[in-house]
Amino acid sequence: MYIKPGHFSILWLALGSLILVSSSAFADEFTKADLERWQQEYLTVVKQGREVFTDPNLGNNGVVCAQCHPNGANIHPETYPKFQQQLGKVAPLWEMINWCIRNPLEGKALSADDPRMIALQAYITHERRGVKLAPGKH
Amino acid sequence: MSNINRRDFIKSAGILMAGTALPLSTIEMVFADSQQNFTFAYISDSHIQHIKGKQFVRNWDRGLMRAVAETNLMDPKPDFVIYGGDLAQLAKKSEIDHGLELLSGLRHKTYYVMGEHDYYLDLGEYWESQLGPQYYSFDHKGVHFVVLNSILTYDDWTYNRWSSGEERMNVMAGLDNPNGSPFMVGEKQRTWLKADLAKVDKDTPVVVFSHSPLQKLFKNWNFWTEDAEQVQALLQPFKKVTVFYGHVHQIQYNQIGNISFQSVMATAWPWPYPKTYAQAPNYMPKLTVDMNRADPFFERDATGWQFVDIHNGNAAMHYSLANNSRRTVAFNTQTGRPEDMKYQDHRIPPQTHY
Numbered sequence: 430m431y432i433k434p435g436h437f438s439i440l441w442l443a444l445g446s447l448i449l450v451s452s453s454a455f456a457d458e459f460t461k462a463d464l465e466r467w468q469q470e471y472l473t474v475v476k477q478g479r480e481v482f483t484d485p486n487l488g489n490n491g492v493v494c495a496q497c498h499p500n501g502a503n504i505h506p507e508t509y510p511k512f513q514q515q516l517g518k519v520a521p522l523w524e525m526i527n528w529c530i531r532n533p534l535e536g537k538a539l540s541a542d543d544p545r546m547i548a549l550q551a552y553i554t555h556e557r558r559g560v561k562l563a564p565g566k567h
Numbered sequence: 568m569s570n571i572n573r574r575d576f577i578k579s580a581g582i583l584m585a586g587t588a589l590p591l592s593t594i595e596m597v598f599a600d601s602q603q604n605f606t607f608a609y610i611s612d613s614h615i616q617h618i619k620g621k622q623f624v625r626n627w628d629r630g631l632m633r634a635v636a637e638t639n640l641m642d643p644k645p646d647f648v649i650y651g652g653d654l655a656q657l658a659k660k661s662e663i664d665h666g667l668e669l670l671s672g673l674r675h676k677t678y679y680v681m682g683e684h685d686y687y688l689d690l691g692e693y694w695e696s697q698l699g700p701q702y703y704s705f706d707h708k709g710v711h712f713v714v715l716n717s718i719l720t721y722d723d724w725t726y727n728r729w730s731s732g733e734e735r736m737n738v739m740a741g742l743d744n745p746n747g748s749p750f751m752v753g754e755k756q757r758t759w760l761k762a763d764l765a766k767v768d769k770d771t772p773v774v775v776f777s778h779s780p781l782q783k784l785f786k787n788w789n790f791w792t793e794d795a796e797q798v799q800a801l802l803q804p805f806k807k808v809t810v811f812y813g814h815v816h817q818i819q820y821n822q823i824g825n826i827s828f829q830s831v832m833a834t835a836w837p838w839p840y841p842k843t844y845a846q847a848p849n850y851m852p853k854l855t856v857d858m859n860r861a862d863p864f865f866e867r868d869a870t871g872w873q874f875v876d877i878h879n880g881n882a883a884m885h886y887s888l889a890n891n892s893r894r895t896v897a898f899n900t901q902t903g904r905p906e907d908m909k910y911q912d913h914r915i916p917p918q919t920h921y
Contacts, residue, residue, distance in 0.1 A: 483741065490624050491616060496836065499743035499788050500846070503839035503861075505921075515864040525863075533626060533836075533866070560845050 471551070478552025481545045488534025494549070497533065501556035508566040522550060603709050604878045608638045608675070611651025611813035611872075612833030614684060615666040617659050626866050627656075628669065630834035634872035635672045637887060645874060646707065648675045651813035651831055652682025652718070652778035657736050660693050667697060678705075682778045682813065683718040683750070683789075688736040690725070691716070702756055704763050710772045710877060713763065717752050717777035717792055717812075724748040742788045742838070749786065750779040751793040760801055772807040772880025780812045782821060782828055785841035785849040790815050802826055807880040809898075817869075818886060820896050821852035822904035828852075829884050829896060829905055837861045837869035840920045856910045858886075858894075859917035865890050 482501070485491040498504055509522040516524070523546055527538040539546040613631040616624040638648060650670065655662035663685065670677065679698045681691055691701055701716040719725075725748075729735040738746050752760075767773065775781070781798050784790040792798065802808045808826045816838035819830040840857055841849035861869035867889035876883040876897075882905075883897035895908045910918065 490618050490622075492624055492626075495741060495743060497838070499838065500844045502843040503920075515862070529863070532863075535625075557845055 474548050474551045475555045476552075477544075478548035478550070478555070481549050482552055487545070488530055488536030490535045492534050494529065494534075501553045504553050504557075505566070506550070506554045506557050507560050507562050508564065511565045511567065522553070526550070526553075603880075604876065605646045605708050606641075606643065606874055606876050608641060608645040608648045608874045609651060609811065609831050609872065609884075610634045610638065610648060610670075610834060611680075611831045612653040612682070612816055612835055613666055613669075614653055614656045614833070614835040615662045615669070616656035617661045617665070623662075623665055624656075627835045628665075630836075630867060630870050631666065631669045632672075633867065633889065634834045635669060638872060638874075639672065639674050641874060645675055648673055648677040649776055649811070650677055650679045651776065651811070652680040653684040653813060653833075654679075654682070655685050657733075657740060658685050658688035658693070663693055663697060678712075678714060678776070680714055680776050680778050680813070681716040681718060683739050684736075686716075686718055687725075687739040688732045690732075702759065708877075710774055710880065711764075711767045713760065713773065713775045715752055715756060715760070715775060715777045715781075715798075717779040717781060717798075718750045718814075719753045719756075720748040720751055720793075747789060749791050749793040750789055752777075752781075752798050753794070757794065757797055757801065760798070764801060764805075767805070769805055771805070772877070773802065773805045773809075774877070774882070775802065775808070775810045777810065777812050778814050780815065780819070780828065780830065781810050782823065782852075784815075784819070784851050785847075787844065787847045788838070788841065790841060790849075790851075799823060799826060809882045811875070811882075811884075818858040818894065818896070819852065819855050820884075820905040821854055827882065827898055827905050829882065831873050831884075832858075832869070832871040832886060832888065834870055834872060843920050854904060854906075856907045856914055857918045857920055858888075859891050859915075860920060862890065 481487055482494045485493055487493065506522050509525070510519050512518070513520045513525065523541050526546065526549055530536045531538055610631070614627050615631065616627055618624060638645070654666040681694060681701050685691065685694045695701060702714055704711065704713045706712065725735070729738075738744050739748070741747065764773070777792070779792045780790055781792050781795050783792070783795050802810075803824050803826065806825060810826060810828045811831060812828070813831050813833070815830045816833035816836065817830065817840060818832065819828070821828040837858070841851055858869055868891070869888070871886055871888040873884055873886045875885070881898035881900065883895060886894040886896070888894065894910070896905050897908055898904070899906045
């Protein structure tokens with residue numbers, strides 16, 4: 430569609446006023462209530478992650494993640510991505526989680542964006558909070 | 568299996584076929600009074616886990632089967648076998664039965680120790696009906712052996728909080744479950760132990776088998792015995808005391824006064840060292856050279872069984888590890904503590920845990 434120069438500027442004006450109207454506060458301002466809600470949303474997913482981590486139905490044999498990894502220990506989320514010599518490539522954490530689901534848990538792999546996979550990573554990383562990032566470390 | 572291990576294995580297998588001894592027989596030659604020297608095997612923490620019907624978790628079954636097969640290959644033969652507890656995962660009859668069926672392949676007298684995974688469903692009732700008392704003592708070639716049930720806890724936790732044995736067992740089975748409760752030997756058994764030890768000369772070597780460490784190492788995962796100090800006080804008057812324990816699924820050793828402490832590996836799976844949990848303090852012995860970090864792609868790695876040489880009342884523990892070279896932690900009479908015979912002052916990168 431051909432837009433005349435005059436119409437073009439009107440369109441921009443309209444767009445601009447739309448943005449002004451829709452944001453009652455500036456985007457870089459957030460309240461204490463916002464912070465609390467975001468933290469709560471995060472901790473809810475961490476809690477869900479702990480539930481998946483101890484769920485005998487995640488795999489097919491009743492084995493749970495926490496059986497070998499109490500408090501998520503010995504997973505080292507801070508070291509990913511890293512070269513996994515057994516896979517012969519650099520892998521992210523979620524691929525190793527799937528390895529565990531398929532092998533010791535004798536289950537079916539989750540997709541990368543499965544809410545359970547996201548919750549598992551939230552829980553595992555939460556238990557490791559405060560530890561320095563060390564990508565690639567063995 | 569690495570190339571070196573494969574070669575070792577083939578060598579051992581070759582020697583076996585030739586009808587002579589496994590290399591382990593050389594250890595006994597070092598010590599003078601061979602009359603009092605003997606060897607026993609130690610298998611622990613198999614966590615046999617029932618799925619449904621006739622199905623059990625294959626991985627844990629294989630660990631126990633391997634330990635039984637290798638123990639039967641020992642030459643010279645062990646005088647007896649200790650099973651260190653946690654034969655079952657949730658103390659079900661089906662799990663204890665299946666575990667005992669796999670252990671029935673052993674060609675040696677076997678003594679059993681109670682683990683929390685054998686206990687908290689029915690408070691050890693079925694285990695006891697199959698295996699006898701939960702604590703006892705016996706003498707063998709001049710050594711006094713004591714078996715304790717160290718996985719008891721406060722009565723209020725055991726009797727007043729749960730709607731069923733299953734619920735209680737499930738909570739205690741979660742190592743990191745914050746609703747669990749610290750292990751203890753308890754007053755009744757300590758009274759029995761005091762009376763039992765009163766009959767024993769202070770020069771007699773004493774060996775204690777418990778499931779939990781009889782030390783306070785890390786409360787979060789119950790690497791802990793609540794009345795450890797009281798039990799240790801009963802043992803300290805003896806000149807040579809060794810405590811062997813399971814539960815921790817990793818190599819640990821320590822010396823407190825006259826008491827040497829040594830843990831055994833699990834046949835099922837390894838556990839992380841407490842220092843790898845960033846959110847809680849631990850009191851792990853500095854003396855321990857850690858086991859190698861496990862390769863998750865080899866399901867038997869960092870699992871195993873062990874045999875123990877007793878010589879002149881001191882112990883040398885040989886860890887037989889599925890995908891690693893064997894490790895020996897022996898009492899050093901010069902320094903008066905257990906030490907790794909190869910790695911004590913020469914640690915290697917896989918022994919770094921973080």
